[in-house]
Amino acid sequence: MVDRLARRELVTPARLKAKDPEAMAGLVELYSANIYRLALKMLNNEQDAEDVLQETFIKAFRSVDKFEERSSLSTWLYRIAMNEVLMLLRKHKQEVISVDEEQASEEGAPEPVEIVDWCCLPEKELLDSEGRDHLNKAIERLSPALRAVFVLRDIQDLSVRDTAETLNISEAAVKTRLLRARMQLREDLSRYYGKRIA
Amino acid sequence: MEHSSSCKHLLGSLSDYVDGELSKELCAEIERHLADCTNCQVVVDTLRRTIELYKAAVSHETVPEHVVQRLYMRLNLDDYIPH
Known part of the structure; x- marks a missing residue:
C-alpha cells in the first residue's frame, strides 16, 4: 500500500x-x-x-x-x-457567467443586519439533515464569482495566492470577494438558525 | 443594527482578523472594540462559526464508490481502482 x-x-x-x-x-x-x-x-x-x-x-x-x-x-x-x-x-x-474581475462587482461587504447569537446551538443540531440542506441552499444563492472564491479558500483550504491563480484574478479581488461571500452566508445562516433558537 | 465608525472599520478587516492575518497592533485595536461592542462580537462569532460549519460539513462527505470506479474506468486505469 x-x-x-x-x-x-x-x-x-x-x-x-x-x-x-x-x-x-x-x-x-x-x-x-x-x-x-x-x-x-x-x-x-x-x-x-x-x-x-x-x-x-x-x-x-x-x-x-x-x-x-x-x-x-x-x-x-x-x-x-x-x-x-x-x-x-x-x-x-443560458447566460454569461464569469469569475473575471470585470464581471463581478468589487464593492465592499454589506453591513451586517442579522444580529443573533446562534453559536450556542450544538454542532449535531446545526448539521442535522435540514441544517446541511440549508447550508447547500445558502451557498447556491451566492453568485458564481463569490461561490468560487469561498469554495476554493474556505472549503478546499487553498491559500489566497493559489485561489487567485486558480481563478486568474488578483489577490485583492480574492480578499474582497471572500469577505462578501462569508458575510452573505453569515446573514443567511443567522436568519435560519435564529429562527431555530427563537 | 446601528453601525458606528469603529464597527465599519472592523467590517473591512473582518476576514483578515478571523484568518489571524492581522498585525498584533490591529488585532489589539479590534479586540478593544469587541470588548465594548456586543453586536460586533456576535458578528465575529457567527462569522467564524459559519466558516467552521462549512468545513465540518464537507469533512463528512465522501465520494461515492461507484463514482470512483467509473472515473478510473473512463481513464483506462482499471487496474488501479482502489479496493
Missing part, C-alpha cells in the same frame, strides 16, 4: 508527461475527492459533479504536455475543474 507522501513523490510532471499509469493513478487518488467536492459545492448536482470530475482528469492528461510548471499541479487541476464548472453553469443558465 503506497502512502500519501510516497504517492506525492510518484506524481511528478515528468512522469505524467511520459503517460506513466502509476503516476496518473496517483494524481487521481490524490485529488479526485477534492475535485468532486469542489464541483458538488459549485453545482449542487451529483451527476454534474461526476461529469466535471471525469472531464477534469481527461483534459489534464490530454494537456499535461503543455503544463509549464509555473503553478503547482493542484492549482493547475483546480483551474481545469473550475473552467469545466463554469462551462456547465453557462450551459444550464
Whole structure:
C-alpha cells in the first residue's frame, strides 16, 4: 500500500508527461475527492459533479504536455475543474457567467443586519439533515464569482495566492470577494438558525 | 443594527482578523472594540462559526464508490481502482 507522501513523490510532471499509469493513478487518488467536492459545492448536482470530475482528469492528461510548471499541479487541476464548472453553469443558465474581475462587482461587504447569537446551538443540531440542506441552499444563492472564491479558500483550504491563480484574478479581488461571500452566508445562516433558537 | 465608525472599520478587516492575518497592533485595536461592542462580537462569532460549519460539513462527505470506479474506468486505469 503506497502512502500519501510516497504517492506525492510518484506524481511528478515528468512522469505524467511520459503517460506513466502509476503516476496518473496517483494524481487521481490524490485529488479526485477534492475535485468532486469542489464541483458538488459549485453545482449542487451529483451527476454534474461526476461529469466535471471525469472531464477534469481527461483534459489534464490530454494537456499535461503543455503544463509549464509555473503553478503547482493542484492549482493547475483546480483551474481545469473550475473552467469545466463554469462551462456547465453557462450551459444550464443560458447566460454569461464569469469569475473575471470585470464581471463581478468589487464593492465592499454589506453591513451586517442579522444580529443573533446562534453559536450556542450544538454542532449535531446545526448539521442535522435540514441544517446541511440549508447550508447547500445558502451557498447556491451566492453568485458564481463569490461561490468560487469561498469554495476554493474556505472549503478546499487553498491559500489566497493559489485561489487567485486558480481563478486568474488578483489577490485583492480574492480578499474582497471572500469577505462578501462569508458575510452573505453569515446573514443567511443567522436568519435560519435564529429562527431555530427563537 | 446601528453601525458606528469603529464597527465599519472592523467590517473591512473582518476576514483578515478571523484568518489571524492581522498585525498584533490591529488585532489589539479590534479586540478593544469587541470588548465594548456586543453586536460586533456576535458578528465575529457567527462569522467564524459559519466558516467552521462549512468545513465540518464537507469533512463528512465522501465520494461515492461507484463514482470512483467509473472515473478510473473512463481513464483506462482499471487496474488501479482502489479496493
